[in-house]
Amino acid sequence: MTDLVALLEEPGACAVKTDCGSGNAIFRYPARIPAKLEKRIGAAVGKAFGFEPLVLLLEVGELERIMAATPFVDDIRHPRELLVSFLGVMPENPVLSAIEAVKLKRSKVLEPALGVGNAGTGRTWSTLVRVPELAKSMV
DSSP states (O other): HHHHHHHHHTTTTTTEETTTTTTTEEEEEESSTTHHHHHHHHHHHHHHHOOOOOOOOHHHHHHHHHHHTTTTTTGGSSSSEEEEEEEESSOOOOOOHHHHHHHHTOOOOOOOHTTTTTOOEEHHHHHHHHHHHHTTTTO
């Protein structure tokens, strides 16, 4: 993960911390985050490691709001059982009624409702809860 830290520090990030093995990084940016930073990071990872991942940047408060609105949290036996997906772009025509039906049935599969082929990434609940903790340790 030291390579990832160096890669993030190059475009100006500081106080970079990584969550070992998860692909998550927490960092401060001294000024406004530059446009297309996600694409620049993805391209740099591609150059350094031979694959270009989808990179999504979220502020800690935004992640905490997503976590607070996540259904099923009370129903899981272990935090690894819940996978939260983050999409690269909002689907053009999400089938919101299907999403509501999924919530009622406690199903975890939303792909038909959101549209196949939308790039995204997933994190287990056990990984997500570590991210705000990492951020708080930076203060």
